[in-house]
Amino acid sequence: MRRLLFSAPVTLWLALAPGCAPLFASRASPPLVASPTATGRGGAAATVDVRATAAALELLRAGGNAVDAAVAAASVLGVTDPYSCGIGGGGFMVIYLAGDKRVVTVDHRETAPLALERSRLYENGAPIAFDALVTSGLSVGVPGMALGWDEALRRHGSRPLAHVLQPAIRVAEQGFAVDPTFFEQTRHNVERFRDFSSSAALFLGPDGRPWPVGATFKNPDLARTYRLLAQGGPHVFYRGEIARALVDTVTRPPLVPGASRTVRPGVLSLEDLARYEVLVRPPVTSTYRGYTLHGMGAPSSGGLTLALTFHLLEAHAPAAMSRADFLHRYLEASRLAFADRDAFVGDPAFVSVPEAGLLSREYTAQRASALSLTRASTVAVAPGNPWAFQGGASAAPSAPSEPARPAAEDTVPDKETTHITTTDAAGNIVAYTCTIEGEGGNGMVVPGYGFLLNNELTDFDLPATVDAPHPNAPAPGKRPRSSMSPLLVFKEGAPVLALGSPGGSTIITTVGQTLVNHLDFGMPLPEALAAPRVSQRNSPTHASQAETEFLTSPEAAALTALGHGFIDAGPIGALTALRFHPDGTVTAAAEPRRRGGGSAMVVEPVK
Numbered sequence: 001m002r003r004l005l006f007s008a009p010v011t012l013w014l015a016l017a018p019g020c021a022p023l024f025a026s027r028a029s030p031p032l033v034a035s036p037t038a039t040g041r042g043g044a045a046a047t048v049d050v051r052a053t054a055a056a057l058e059l060l061r062a063g064g065n066a067v068d069a070a071v072a073a074a075s076v077l078g079v080t081d082p083y084s085c086g087i088g089g090g091g092f093m094v095i096y097l098a099g100d101k102r103v104v105t106v107d108h109r110e111t112a113p114l115a116l117e118r119s120r121l122y123e124n125g126a127p128i129a130f131d132a133l134v135t136s137g138l139s140v141g142v143p144g145m146a147l148g149w150d151e152a153l154r155r156h157g158s159r160p161l162a163h164v165l166q167p168a169i170r171v172a173e174q175g176f177a178v179d180p181t182f183f184e185q186t187r188h189n190v191e192r193f194r195d196f197s198s199s200a201a202l203f204l205g206p207d208g209r210p211w212p213v214g215a216t217f218k219n220p221d222l223a224r225t226y227r228l229l230a231q232g233g234p235h236v237f238y239r240g241e242i243a244r245a246l247v248d249t250v251t252r253p254p255l256v257p258g259a260s261r262t263v264r265p266g267v268l269s270l271e272d273l274a275r276y277e278v279l280v281r282p283p284v285t286s287t288y289r290g291y292t293l294h295g296m297g298a299p300s301s302g303g304l305t306l307a308l309t310f311h312l313l314e315a316h317a318p319a320a321m322s323r324a325d326f327l328h329r330y331l332e333a334s335r336l337a338f339a340d341r342d343a344f345v346g347d348p349a350f351v352s353v354p355e356a357g358l359l360s361r362e363y364t365a366q367r368a369s370a371l372s373l374t375r376a377s378t379v380a381v382a383p384g385n386p387w388a389f390q391g392g393a394s395a396a397p398s399a400p401s402e403p404a405r406p407a408a409e410d411t412v413p414d415k416e417t418t419h420i421t422t423t424d425a426a427g428n429i430v431a432y433t434c435t436i437e438g439e440g441g442n443g444m445v446v447p448g449y450g451f452l453l454n455n456e457l458t459d460f461d462l463p464a465t466v467d468a469p470h471p472n473a474p475a476p477g478k479r480p481r482s483s484m485s486p487l488l489v490f491k492e493g494a495p496v497l498a499l500g501s502p503g504g505s506t507i508i509t510t511v512g513q514t515l516v517n518h519l520d521f522g523m524p525l526p527e528a529l530a531a532p533r534v535s536q537r538n539s540p541t542h543a544s545q546a547e548t549e550f551l552t553s554p555e556a557a558a559l560t561a562l563g564h565g566f567i568d569a570g571p572i573g574a575l576t577a578l579r580f581h582p583d584g585t586v587t588a589a590a591e592p593r594r595r596g597g598g599s600a601m602v603v604e605p606v607k
């Protein structure tokens, strides 16, 4: 996440940068406000980065809608937050169409190549080491971003991709000041960037070290790539020169002579790129205490896991008990929900996901018997049997028979990804989470094109043996399970919240705890997203991961007395959100501190 370094000269630069005319008149535009919270009307956006939020506002002020604004922000983040997201990756967009009063989702998740048989990820009968897969061609899924942006704009935007990419082209050409977060992210990657000529040339200085804080970082190659997309549409990415360069990079990694590591090439082909499809799916819809939640369905586990958690929690009235007692129920509900998520959720094109059974209230009632009101579970809990509530389904696929090496998104809470929330004057809303998976993806910049490739296929689970069943085991053409949880919340048909976060599988609990904080504990949204976090994901040790500040809270002490254990996980997540107020104003809120803090803006601020 970028620090909010903007001063007046940079504000002017954003409005006046040559090359591409700004979409709004610079003289008429109010100064940028680099703040994590803003309230007003006429449209709003919140992202991790002030330039991305400014790009969204630029589109909104020029009459663009929430989808235009979200894609503009995402394309700028590809420049300013390249270690988290970009056209080398994929994402999930949840869109509220105010005119139709309808929610749709745009799945542009990365997809395994057709030649990626599961056995390619095993050597000598065992899964290839996780770190070796991360920095390899084998972990690269077919990127979905470029087609996802184009599809979302064609269906629901008001401006073409060529128009929406202009702010990002400007930022890539003109550059921006390296801040401490960008510097740190480069530093974490420096060893592997040194091993790839293209990555070193872009992200490291001539001395092979990260560009220092304050240096101007430019990415003319990415500007050119965005121009190619603007001129030729996604075709150039999936069938044209970018496709060829991408396949070359995956199959013949651009290693420097004498590189320090073994890098396994991948099997991605031009055919994989040409066949890539964006999938428009209905959301997963559930209810909680009078609110309606619209989340992302499989292959993301976000919407279903949140629904399961809040269905279990609904039987417990927050007003009737202490915060600690309610948090106990929340953590135990989350534990049960994650047991089901792990056992049943995978790419629905490859596995039967018992969605109706999982969402049925009869199943919730049965599952509730496993939730002790007075003691934390001391073991990882077993999944339930939603197939019994699925209606019409006969054979119930069994839970995985062998434990799998956990997917990347299950293990590390501070992985990179980013979340964008936008709304426009007409009331359309976008919650959009996108990623290249790990911080810096697979470490390889596509030579001449200025973007990093994803390592999204490490989100597959690898069972100990190559033929053991698992809903999230890799297969040719399959999308790995995600935890990304872009979420929209409504009450009586009116929007209340839009939110989402990075953070691997802690994304789900970060969104969940923010809902608890705001909807149940009554914290104002900015306080709800800043509060210390705790995350229970059916940990095998039964302990919850928690932020350092949470460990010293009165709630932690009370929970410890109920048998909860905690592991200090450092910062968890970095949420951005919108709160829609009954008077028609909107509060945009971004994370105030974690990962450097984010940026929220509204078109017409109110005091």
Ligand code: GLU
Pocket: 409, 414, 415, 416, 417, 435, 437, 438, 456, 459, 481, 482, 483, 484, 502, 503, 504, 505, 507
């Ligand atoms: N790849 C992860 C997922 O799809 C997101 C990356 C992260 O936030 O760590 O769930």
